[in-house]
Amino acid sequence: MSLTNPWGLLALLGIPVILYWHRRTASDRRLVPLIALWRPGAAQAPSGARRRRIDAILLLRLAMVAAVALALAQPSWPVPANVQHVFLVDASASMGAREAGGLRFARAIEAAQDVLDHLPARAEVMIIRGGMPPTVVHGFSRDRSALRAALGAMRAGEAPKNLSAGLLLARRDADGVRGLIHVFSDVPDPKAVARQAERLGVSEGNLSVHLVGGPAENLGIVRLEAAPLSQSPLDYAVVAVVGNYTRETRTAAVSLNLPRGVQERRRISLAPGERKPVPFTVPAVPWVEVRLEDNADALPLDDRASLVLPIAPLRVLYASRSDRFLDAAIRAHPRVEIQRIPPERLSQEHCASVGADVAVVDGTPPPPGCRVPVLAFAAARPGGSAHAVPIVEWQRGHPLLRELDLGEVLVPADAVLSAGGGALIRSADGPVARAALVEGVRRVELAFPADRSNIGQTPVFPVLVARALEWLADRNASALNLTVGQPLRVSVPPAWRGDLTVTRPDGSIVRVAAENGFLDFPATDMAGLYIVEGPGVTLPVAVRLVDPDESNLDRPASPPEASLSLNAAAADRADVSRPVLAAGLILLSLETWLLQRRMRGARR
Amino acid sequence: MISMLPGLETLHRLTRLRVQWRAGSGAAPVGSRRGPRPGSSREFLGLRPYEVGDDVRDLDWAATLRFDRPYLRLYRQEVESSLLLVIDASASMAYGEPAKLDYAVGLACALGHIALAHSDRVGALAFNESVVASLPVGRGAGHWRAMRDAVGNLTARGAARFADVPTWLARLRGFHGLAVILSDFYPPEAFAEGLRRLARFPLRAVALQVLSPQELDPTLDGELELADCETGEMRGGWIGPAQRAAYGAALTSLNAQLEGMCREAGIRYVRTSTGVPVVRCLQDTLVRAGVLCRERS
Numbered sequence: 001m002s003l004t005n006p007w008g009l010l011a012l013l014g015i016p017v018i019l020y021w022h023r024r025t026a027s028d029r030r031l032v033p034l035i036a037l038w039r040p041g042a043a044q045a046p047s048g049a050r051r052r053r054i055d056a057i058l059l060l061r062l063a064m065v066a067a068v069a070l071a072l073a074q075p076s077w078p079v080p081a082n083v084q085h086v087f088l089v090d091a092s093a094s095m096g097a098r099e100a101g102g103l104r105f106a107r108a109i110e111a112a113q114d115v116l117d118h119l120p121a122r123a124e125v126m127i128i129r130g131g132m133p134p135t136v137v138h139g140f141s142r143d144r145s146a147l148r149a150a151l152g153a154m155r156a157g158e159a160p161k162n163l164s165a166g167l168l169l170a171r172r173d174a175d176g177v178r179g180l181i182h183v184f185s186d187v188p189d190p191k192a193v194a195r196q197a198e199r200l201g202v203s204e205g206n207l208s209v210h211l212v213g214g215p216a217e218n219l220g221i222v223r224l225e226a227a228p229l230s231q232s233p234l235d236y237a238v239v240a241v242v243g244n245y246t247r248e249t250r251t252a253a254v255s256l257n258l259p260r261g262v263q264e265r266r267r268i269s270l271a272p273g274e275r276k277p278v279p280f281t282v283p284a285v286p287w288v289e290v291r292l293e294d295n296a297d298a299l300p301l302d303d304r305a306s307l308v309l310p311i312a313p314l315r316v317l318y319a320s321r322s323d324r325f326l327d328a329a330i331r332a333h334p335r336v337e338i339q340r341i342p343p344e345r346l347s348q349e350h351c352a353s354v355g356a357d358v359a360v361v362d363g364t365p366p367p368p369g370c371r372v373p374v375l376a377f378a379a380a381r382p383g384g385s386a387h388a389v390p391i392v393e394w395q396r397g398h399p400l401l402r403e404l405d406l407g408e409v410l411v412p413a414d415a416v417l418s419a420g421g422g423a424l425i426r427s428a429d430g431p432v433a434r435a436a437l438v439e440g441v442r443r444v445e446l447a448f449p450a451d452r453s454n455i456g457q458t459p460v461f462p463v464l465v466a467r468a469l470e471w472l473a474d475r476n477a478s479a480l481n482l483t484v485g486q487p488l489r490v491s492v493p494p495a496w497r498g499d500l501t502v503t504r505p506d507g508s509i510v511r512v513a514a515e516n517g518f519l520d521f522p523a524t525d526m527a528g529l530y531i532v533e534g535p536g537v538t539l540p541v542a543v544r545l546v547d548p549d550e551s552n553l554d555r556p557a558s559p560p561e562a563s564l565s566l567n568a569a570a571a572d573r574a575d576v577s578r579p580v581l582a583a584g585l586i587l588l589s590l591e592t593w594l595l596q597r598r599m600r601g602a603r604r
Numbered sequence: 605m606i607s608m609l610p611g612l613e614t615l616h617r618l619t620r621l622r623v624q625w626r627a628g629s630g631a632a633p634v635g636s637r638r639g640p641r642p643g644s645s646r647e648f649l650g651l652r653p654y655e656v657g658d659d660v661r662d663l664d665w666a667a668t669l670r671f672d673r674p675y676l677r678l679y680r681q682e683v684e685s686s687l688l689l690v691i692d693a694s695a696s697m698a699y700g701e702p703a704k705l706d707y708a709v710g711l712a713c714a715l716g717h718i719a720l721a722h723s724d725r726v727g728a729l730a731f732n733e734s735v736v737a738s739l740p741v742g743r744g745a746g747h748w749r750a751m752r753d754a755v756g757n758l759t760a761r762g763a764a765r766f767a768d769v770p771t772w773l774a775r776l777r778g779f780h781g782l783a784v785i786l787s788d789f790y791p792p793e794a795f796a797e798g799l800r801r802l803a804r805f806p807l808r809a810v811a812l813q814v815l816s817p818q819e820l821d822p823t824l825d826g827e828l829e830l831a832d833c834e835t836g837e838m839r840g841g842w843i844g845p846a847q848r849a850a851y852g853a854a855l856t857s858l859n860a861q862l863e864g865m866c867r868e869a870g871i872r873y874v875r876t877s878t879g880v881p882v883v884r885c886l887q888d889t890l891v892r893a894g895v896l897c898r899e900r901s
Contacts, residue, residue: 028828033696033819034790035832037854040841 008072014065060591067584074577086170090185091131093550096156097298105156107212108184130166132159132485159485160547186213213555217246220302220551238280240290244270245552253293284311306542308480317356319346325456329465357473373442373472387413393426404460415448487522503531608710619721624897649678685781686725692787694732695834698760700816705760707878708786727776732762766798783809803869810872817879
């Protein structure tokens with residue numbers, strides 16, 4: 001048994017006080033009405049009987065003081081020597097930070113080896129590398145040299161922190177109650193890890209968090225996004241957010257790199273703790289890379305980030321009797337592949353088989369059950385009025401209509417959509433355009449054919465059509481912009497069934513095969529640009545670390561003392577202070593009961 | 605609140621008892637009771653030779669002629685008697701379960717109720733080292749309430765100074781009748797002089813010794829330190845069967861000593877235990893002792 005707080009034993013000084021007080025009060029004193037009637041025999045008491053007459057109350061009080069002193073000293077009991085230990089070494093990107101004493105990850109390895117040296121010889125140890133995903137580096141073993149070699153061979157990764165997965169893996173392999181999970185990490189708050197572990201079914205007594213890491217200054221790109229420019233839907237606004245996690249104002253250069261070279265460079269100045277967005281305007285290029293330059297900090301990994309833009313050609317199924325304004329508007333989009341069919345051929349089967357991203361239907365209703373997003377211009381009503389009414393209201397904040405002026409547009413007076421939500425444009429007679437979800441598929445409906453309105457002759461029309469096509473296609477590059485460690489899964493054309501190649505950022509080439517129309521590539525453990533190449537097509541995939549929690553490396557100079565000592569005690573010992581305190585309370589109850597009994601007896 | 609006092613219904617039933625007045629001396633106020641000395645009632649008591657100063661109206665001419673010398677007719681004197689209840693409130697009376705003092709107070713109040721129910725006069729006195737409560741002689745239902753108030757809140761403390769009790773009794777203005785002393789008479793020496801002085805007063809006194817079962821049959825055992833609750837004197841040592849037997853013998857001897865002191869002073873000695881219910885003590889112990897008698901129906 002060892003004591004976490006030996007100063008608690010000072011409470012044992014209460015024992016002489018109890019003895020003195022007990023001797024003074026002489027609990028065996030009895031009042032009698034007439035002492036003259038009694039002749040106690042001092043010499044007649046047998047010595048054995050005297051020994052048996054040790055005062056129970058005194059014993060209880062002494063035991064109570066001892067129990068309280070012991071509980072204050074926080075005793076811990078060694079658990080059986082064959083307990084299983086799981087070392088979960090955090091290998092997230094922040095563990096690769098450079099500090100005064102070397103890499104943060106190296107300090108974690110040193111701490112793990114230190115714990116390993118102090119474990120009982122019969123203790124079994126398993127080592128898990130807490131990356132994304134976590135991996136078992138070494139199974140349960142008592143071979144210290146092999147375990148030490150496995151620890152030494154580990155390297156920090158580039159993925160964000162994901163201790164939950166590591167804890168889950170550790171809990172699965174640890175031996176239930178007797179297993180002890182050691183987490184070596186630079187988490188800012190060890191209690192957060194304890195809460196995570198508790199949610200996963202790991203009790204506090206089975207968890208030991210060893211904090212590593214100290215103060216480290218860092219600037220990093222914590223966010224990188226792109227969106228089509230509202231003024232020009234075919235160009236993009238790229239916004240990089242840079243965070244300053246130092247304790248002083250820092251200046252750095254932010255450069256934008258396109259496939260053809262450096263496009264733009266800007267200098268920014270950031271106050272301590274400030275996050276500043278840096279916007280760029282870029283043409284439609286496959287990918288961009290943003291870099292922080294002139295910046296010497298603890299973590300180079302978050303000084304660059306790539307982004308893939310959604311610029312693949314849009315496949316449009318066009319069913320129309322030919323309206324020249326609509327034709328011109330669709331062809332104004334520089335990246336469309338148009339497949340034109342007569343309206344009467346349009347059917348549900350056709351929609352499904354052609355593999356179109358968007359269907360444009362003019363003068364005929366979309367086929368029911370069509371699973372392709374549709375831009376639909378309604379057919380003219382037979383015998384309808386030739387009278388035209390102006391547009392009186394439109395949703396200026398909607399992505400389709402932002403900064404467009406429809407004040408000059410006239411629509412047929414009898415062209416009104418049936419009741420329903422999502423009205424985009426209203427004429428004097430009612431809603432004439434709507435954007436809504438129909439059976440889970442996006443659809444833009446206009447209540448008039450293109451040739452029955454002057455909208456085709458206005459400059460807003462090609463912009464409106466281009467935006468409608470992009471909105472309907474709902475193309476975002478989220479599948480192509482991944483976080484480090486996130487598996488790559490993209491749909492590929494059926495023609496790509498053969499072997500594909502993935503070129504990793506370090507130049508290594510991996511051959512993979514597409515199955516069921518998908519390419520799965522889980523080994524995205526390195527930040528940078530991955531190039532997927534198939535027959536005649538090249539697909540870039542950006543893998544980056546844009547995570548404020550990883551970029552913020554600032555930690556206290558020394559880890560919290562309480563958590564360290566607690567964890568050190570919990571390494572292979574069980575805290576028994578609570579049972580000892582409970583025993584003290586039981587003794588107190590017994591003492592009270594006995595004292596009451598004696599007082600009743602004394603009164604008689 | 606007097607814990608050992610019987611309920612009102614029981615007290616009402618106890619009025620079938622009455623105080624037995626008997627023997628006495630000295631002048632007393634004329635009342636409804638027959639006094640023990642010659643008096644002016646019409647109940648013939650006897651004859652005695654004429655002495656100078658006697659009232660010639662009381663000459664018994666028949667006896668005078670027969671014996672050829674003047675004889676006087678004597679008549680029983682009608683007096684009003686008082687019941688004086690003397691309660692020991694010394695520290696030793698706190699002993700026992702129930703405390704002897706509680707028992708004595710309950711018993712005294714019940715006796716007072718019986719006497720007052722028969723239009724007798726009742727006075728009370730509680731003492732330890734001085735008078736701690738006193739109630740002048742009086743009668744009536746209100747007087748019983750006053751008596752309960754006077755003795756109901758007694759606390760046992762101090763030593764018993766019984767030698768001054770006769771003097772204190774004289775101040776109650778009921779200096780005749782029956783005095784019942786309720787005490788444990790510990791230590792007997794403290795009571796000897798008082799009992800002797802009391803015998804010289806025109807009172808019939810009854811010494812009612814109240815003991816507790818715990819002191820009649822003590823259960824003390826082992827290595828103990830004993831302390832006298834009145835004097836504080838301490839004796840430590842081993843208490844075993846031999847010591848308990850010696851205690852029993854000492855108690856018997858003490859009781860015999862007390863009985864002898866009472867006999868010498870002409871005082872009736874009665875002993876009771878707090879283990880005996882108050883009602884049973886009244887109906888049985890005190891009736892057999894001649895303190896109370898059952899009223900003839």
